[in-house]
Ligand code: HEC
Ligand code: HEC
């Protein structure tokens with residue numbers, strides 16, 4: 486009996502081996518036909534087979550849901566966030582996902598998969614899932630990744646997609662400035678004195694610093710997906726011209742921080758001596774390579790100080806100086822310093838220095 490059992494076992498073990506080998510061989514032949522002979526039709530004219538389509542779509546959804554974990558900021562759906570997100574969308578996403586009140590171009594609609602229209606883009610994704618999709622992109626679909634490592638500047642775009650479900654063409658034009666708007670003024674204002682506190686004022690900055698910043702964004706040394714997109718196509722000559730073109734008259738904008746910030750600002754005065762040598766306020770001497778902070782928007786300053794302290798904010802050749810200066814600041818000190826500089830009147834460089842304003 487035992488001998489018979491042994492024989493049977495051997496035959497069964499053998500046939501399992503044969504089956505596995507046969508399957509592996511069939512797989513290899515199929516792969517050779519698909520890859521080597523070109524049997525699979527990659528034409529975008531024909532959609533995927535229904536089961537392939539289902540598999541890809543389900544994989545995409547589950548892959549996003551498994552990985553999306555970034556917590557949304559408290560102030561997500563504010564008008565400032567939505568406006569900044571709309572500006573970036575107009576520059577970076579509209580070409581594929583279209584705008585309210587118009588269909589996407591015929592060529593874009595012929596993509597496979599076709600990009601969904603803006604107004605169905607937010608779908609039933611959560612804010613964190615939208616953030617993940619926009620920051621990571623999706624392989625082999627045409628959906629690009631965010632062109633910077635930093636994650637926080639993706640949130641305005643998330644806010645805009647959520648709002649876009651119910652905006653019309655006219656509201657979209659109001660947000661992005663419509664056809665007449667320039668590529669920088671859409672966000673920074675025509676005179677450089679941005680009215681959105683999340684977007685820095687350029688009218689208080691020296692041409693040297695503006696040019697160095699644009700080169701750093703273009704080359705990826707300064708980390709911002711929004712400005713990487715805005716600066717990527719600029720030639721050296723355009724950077725030179727742009728660096729002197731933002732010149733709001735003095736006093737065009739009052740100091741931006743008011744109310745409670747003024748009390749917080751008083752606390753900032755204590756820490757300012759360590760910043761003064763490089764940033765003023767005026768009349769302390771300012772090097773034209775260093776940004777003027779007086780009159781800059783408070784939320785922008787706060788965000789930059791956290792970027793300096795917590796990670797590789799990057800910038801021009803002198804950026805390392807600032808990483809050292811911000812290394813040990815507490816959140817409370819950052820709030821106080823941002824409020825302090827935002828309540829100072831707009832600083833101006835010594836006009837005799839030529840490129841100063
Ligand atoms: C070159 C074209 C292209 C550009 C530019 C582009 N996308 Fe996409 N996007 C796609 C395609 C194609 C898909 C569809 C992917 C799929 O169905 O698997 C997609 C999908 C998405 C989705 C997921 C929608 C869903 O439910 O499947 C979101 C959200 C999205 N894009 C947002 C953006 C944002 C925001 C930008 C700008 C920062 C952007 N996209 C830029 C092509 C593009
Ligand atoms: C979609 C909105 C948007 C557009 C369009 C845009 N910017 Fe910006 N810009 C921003 C934001 C947001 C920042 C802050 C980025 C950061 O955190 O580094 C910024 C930062 C800058 C800075 C650095 C300022 C500082 O204080 O360090 C300069 C210089 C600048 N932009 C110039 C330009 C120019 C020139 C153009 C046009 C070619 C332009 N921007 C287009 C939103 C925009």
Ligand code: HEC
Nearest residue numbers: 759760763775776786789790800801803804806807810822
């Ligand atoms: C040794 C000189 C130096 C000191 C001291 C210094 N900074 Fe800076 N700071 C710089 C330089 C240089 C940059 C610009 C770097 C770049 O973007 O290339 C900068 C940039 C900044 C920015 C970004 C401004 C913008 O428009 O994006 C902020 C905010 C800032 N500094 C705040 C401070 C504060 C607050 C202190 C004091 C705690 C301080 N800095 C001390 C040199 C200095």
